Amino acid sequence: MVKLNKIYTRTGDDGTTGLGDGLRRRKDDARVAAFGSIDEANAAIGLARVHLGAGDDAGLDDMLARIQNDLFDLGADLCVPENDEEKSGEALRIVEPQVEWLESEIDRLNEPLEPLKSFVLPGGSAAAAYLHLARTVARRAERDMTALASIDGELVNPVAIRYANRLSDLLFVAARVANDFGQSDVLWVPGQHRSR
Numbered sequence: 001m002v003k004l005n006k007i008y009t010r011t012g013d014d015g016t017t018g019l020g021d022g023l024r025r026r027k028d029d030a031r032v033a034a035f036g037s038i039d040e041a042n043a044a045i046g047l048a049r050v051h052l053g054a055g056d057d058a059g060l061d062d063m064l065a066r067i068q069n070d071l072f073d074l075g076a077d078l079c080v081p082e083n084d085e086e087k088s089g090e091a092l093r094i095v096e097p098q099v100e101w102l103e104s105e106i107d108r109l110n111e112p113l114e115p116l117k118s119f120v121l122p123g124g125s126a127a128a129a130y131l132h133l134a135r136t137v138a139r140r141a142e143r144d145m146t147a148l149a150s151i152d153g154e155l156v157n158p159v160a161i162r163y164a165n166r167l168s169d170l171l172f173v174a175a176r177v178a179n180d181f182g183q184s185d186v187l188w189v190p191g192q193h194r195s196r
Helices: 030-050 060-079 096-110 126-149 158-178
Strands: 016-018 024-026
Touching (some): 030 060, 030 126, 060 096, 060 126, 060 158, 096 158
Antiparallel strands (some): 016 024
């Protein structure tokens, strides 16, 4: 159970922050950057949810609410570094069924969409634009997690990296659904403005 009595503690005034295992890291540490990017993606999803409106026939809001909760799980996973001696169940970790659920949601949302004949520009409805923003932040989080995993001594749950990868795919498809099931997508026209 999380209990927050005080919002500021002054412990971070020296440029460090506490991890879930009690150790302190610099605020520009690769691990802190990774769970910070996850937090940022979560905030962008929150903005998208505000703009979905009443006509959410695809159940995007409920799906995104579940994802926001899972992103807190992912942040918890990242803020308690794995170790070789970790006992099963001691730390909250992203697990394979969470990735599988994302895959099933991608398939469900993608099924009614027309295949793309061009890349999609971020835009259309406000909800779709924010979902595209969340998608790009999720991609950054995945890069941050991959960079963290490449550092000697830094273990990262590989399932968590797969979750971030699938999340950005899901957010792309969700943005198309939020754009009238792709009917309001803004398509890239290669070289459209090369001539005067």
